[in-house]
Amino acid sequence: MQEALHFGLPDAEAVGRVDYIEQARRLRRASSASSHGLPLTIRALRKSFGDNEVLRGIDLHVPAGQFVAIVGRSGCGKSTLLRLIAGLESIDAGTVSFGGETQPEDIRVMFQEPRLLPWARVISNVEVGLGRDRASVGASARAEKALIEVGLRDKRVEWPAALSGGQKQRVALARALVSDPRVLAFDEPLGALDALTRISMQRLLERVWGEQAFTAILVTHDVSEAVTLADRILVIEDGRIAHDVTVDIRRPRERGSADLAALEGSILRHLLNTADSP
């Protein structure tokens, strides 16, 4: 339905035909300067586990609000890079900065596993995401708003065990969103979901990113997911960024369209070439 509505001119200036995601992002930026994304700058980042040198000098600048996808062969260090960005792992050498002071609530991570507390109701699980604000008066109202955002308001008093895998992941997304983060890092958030749920979750991710204009870093195995969602795709090889591909395709992108398929093919070729030649 969305595709049908926004089908048409690539000219973003045409009144009434502006892509609604772009429009929402612009409105958001104009209205509240405090809650859009932070830029991310990484310089000469290195990380080893014992003798295993996983990252050998990563240099990267991500402008505020960009959607970056990171792809690469299994074990190439994608999760490690993401964990370093989120501050979950200690840095061996180099720097990661977000262009100024940050609060813990500004940077959120979402994993392949939803990591919900099984003994807390859905709404309480979302409240966990408020960090230091979780004991404040407005906590449950904010949590409810985040649940509405992911379309799970009617599940707020359920136990997580009563939800499907996709629903659990949506609760995890609500928990990550509830503190209005300025950087959101995803480590294969849709990896455990079936194909249809994946597609609807991808739409949801794109929508909330459009509305809230945070900087998004998405690690994924699925190259087609990367080309559908990202502004830019990084291919990691041998502990470095081997390719940095800008995705110049207008949103909303049509899954299975020729230009997406062509881009997906070329990135897959990059990945396969290195897989064949060690």
Next chain:
Amino acid sequence: MSLTESIARLRGPRLPRADGLIPWIVPAAIVLIWQVACATGFVPARVLPAPSDVALAGWKLLLSGELARNIWVSFWRASAGLLVGGGIGFAFGLANGLSQLSSKLTDTTLQMVRNIPHLALIPLVILWFGIDESAKLFLVALGVFFPIYLNTLHGIRTVDPQLIEMGRIYGMSDPELFRRVIFPGALPSIFVGLRFALGIMWLTLIVAEAIAASSGLGYMAMQAREFMQIDVVVLSILIYALLGKLADSASRALERLTLSWHPAFQKH
């Protein structure tokens, strides 16, 4: 609401009652067969008195107030021992589960002590405490200590590390992390420890009261043996069984109450 759900709901109120009765069919049948076997003389009364005789003996003891007093004394000993031993076991389990240092310091010692059957200490305990209340308290507390200690420790150590990492990412302080993640995660295992402890609690008490006591159910049974009152002996055994079942039901109820989130405890 789906069709199957509404059917389940319609049938709901009738099922629990029938469900509640089913477990009692077998005990009732056993009592019945027992009564018939005694009445026909198939089992001589010297070997096993009829259930009706046991009930009669119970009635007499109840009237004299002796039964209530002995049950109360045993119950008090059991709960005090459970509280003291369980409390200490829980505290050590927490400490050793949460602190590497504490675990290094005490775990090996505790594992060594665990290999001594606590009932083997009875002669020593009598020498120390005589047949004082503290003797029974000590034995029960020692008996329940280990299951609670081991299962609390196990529960805390096996809390999903991903959940702990999640708690840290979302800025939980240590006390908050304990209250919201570690303790609830360890609770199912702590309950397993409690159920084990309840069994050991009664066992210890029976033995301790039979050997070193001047009141309580175990004492009542030993007294009755001396006077050849086999009906009272059987009565005390049955009361032990009943109390054990009661304690187990109480712990199950508590479990259902606190673990209602657990898929195993969700009924629809």
